[in-house]
Amino acid sequence: MYCPKCGHKNTEDANFCGGCGKAIRAVRNTKPIFAMILALWIGGLSYGYATDWSFRWPTETIASVKTKFVSKDETELNIKKAPTVVNETKKQVKDKTELIxxxxxxxxxxxxxxGSGSGFLYKAGGYIVTNAHVVAGYTDVTVKNSVGKDFNGTVIGISDRYDIALIKSEANKHVKPFVTEMKETPIGTEVIALGSPKGLENTASIGYLTGLNRDMEMDFIYEKIYQIDAQIDHGSSGGPLLDATTGKVIGINSLLYKDNTVFGFSIPMHSMQKQVDDWIDEPMSNKAVAALFNVYDDYVPESYQNSDDTSFDYEDYGGYDDSEEEDYNYEEEPETEEYGDDTEVADEKVEYFIHDFRNQYEAAIDHNDYDYIAPYIATGSSAENELIEFLNELSVKNEFYEFIDTSVTDVIYTNQSIEVYTYETVNFTKEDGTVQFLEKKKLYTVVNDEYGNYQIQQISNQ
Incomplete structure (x- = not known):
């Protein structure tokens, strides 16, 4: 075939000239085909309208969602989310590790x-809670801390009805106490039991609170106690049971079930708190503590051994009478009924109260929870209003406070209140991450509530 334009010879099936590139075969007209397709589409549309077809895109139904395939992009997205869950789990484990x-x-x-048992610091001033059966019959005990150092301790409170006792250890009066949960803890809460089972110190076991309101009566009466599956054993008695989330003490580990360590029982701390506080306010004498349990017939308290009369006999004190106390050589702390009695003991009690408040106040800031300090603050007072307002403001800020030290510099008694002057140091971390060392001088106005307990009415700067 020759090109009509330039005369170049081409093959028979060529559409374009190999010489000039011009078309040498008529191009097929596609317009009739396009017109036919358009006519068919218009016809179908008209028929669909007449028969009430819907030409909307189909919507997703419940069934289609259940059977929907995951696209490649969605699969990759899900894979990227998985490490976040893993990281959160690691963080939770780290939190428990730090808590312990x-x-x-x-x-x-x-x-x-x-023998031996366990105990924990309940309040600043060296006040240690344990079980009564751990120290029954003794007034002088040994208190060993987590690094293995021994200190002297004196039992200043014990009950022959409920399995609780209180020890005072002067050497540990500046150790930070636990925060106590003041309400019943719900079943299913994750818990941590701390103590020295079988004498193995610094033992921690994790489990759950598996039962509530268990009542038992053996040597003591146990009412509405907690059932737990955290591992405890002989020697765990008196140790703290912690809420694994908040770190608060919720119970005193006390009993095993038929020597089976699969589960045990813990006395709710909130149910014993008033009794312990009463012992702090009015400690029992050595003689009263020793006479309550005539278990060790050959035991003579150390405080009696330095006296001329060492013929201590528990039978003689079965009917304990305060009028006989002057015949024995033991220490008895003086009591103060009036604010005007500016004694060393009264100052010490107020100082312990302020230190205890500051410890709880730091916990309130850390957890942004006013309940930590509510028992220390007079209801309806200016102190209550200011502290609640401060915690509310802090909840929306990324600021942190680390308490360093609180020193009571003076205590002044008036007819209406006690004025407590303090010098306090704090590390304050601002929102930009910078840390500032703060020194503050404060005045706490302290009053007594209807039960005679100290409460803070006003806090002001000096």
Whole structure:
């Protein structure tokens, strides 16, 4: 075939000239085909309208969602989300590790001539809670801390009805106490039991609160106690049971079920709090503590051994009478009924109260929870209003406070209140991450509530 334009010879099936590139075969007209397709589409549209077809895109139904395939992009997105869950789990484990690490310095092994148990710091000033059966019959005990150092301790409160006792250890009066949960803890809460089972100090076991309101009566009466599956054993008695989330003490580990360590029982701390506070306010004498349990017939309290009369006999004190106290050589702390009695003991009680408040106040800031300090503040007072307002403001800020020290510099008694002057140091971390060292001088106005307990009415700067 020759090109009509340039005369170049081409093959028979060529559409374009190999010489000039011009078309040498008529191009097929596609317009009739396009017109036919358009006519068919218009016809179908008209028929669909007449028969009430819907020409909308189909919507997703419940069934289609259930059977929907995941696209490649969605699959990759899900894979990227998985490490976040893993990281959160690691963070939770780290939090428990830190919680146990921070708690152990406030947990002790309590030793007597008859064996050992556990105890924990309940309030600043060296006040250690344990079980009555751990120290029954003894007034002088050994208190061993988490690093293995021994200190002297004196039992200043014990009950022959409920299985609780209180020890005072002067050497540990500046150790940070635990925060106590003041309400019943719900079943299913994750818990941590701390103590010295079988004498193995610094032992921590994790489990759950598996039962509530268990009542038992053996040597003591146990009412509405907690059932737990955290591992405890002989020697765990008196140790703290912690809420694994908040770190608060919720119970005193006390009983095993038929020597089976699969589960045990813990006395709710909130149910014993008033009794313990009463002992702090009015400690029992050595003689009263020793006479309550005539278990160790050959035991003579150390405080009696330096006296001329060492013929201590528990039978003689079965009917304990305060009028006979002057015949024996033991220490009895003086009591103060009036604010005007500016004694060393009264100053010490007020100082312990302020230190305890500051410890709880730091916990309130850390958890942004006013309940930590509510028992220390007079209801309806200016202190209550200011502290609630401060915590509300802090909840929306990224600021942190680390309390360093609080020193009571003076205590002044008036007819209406007690004025407590303090010098306080704090590390304050601002929202931009910078840390500022703060020194503050404050005045706490303290009053007594209807039960005679101290409460803060006003806090002001000096």
């Amino acid at each position: 690490k921070e708690s152990l310095p406030s947990v002790f092994t309590i030793g007597t001539g008859d």
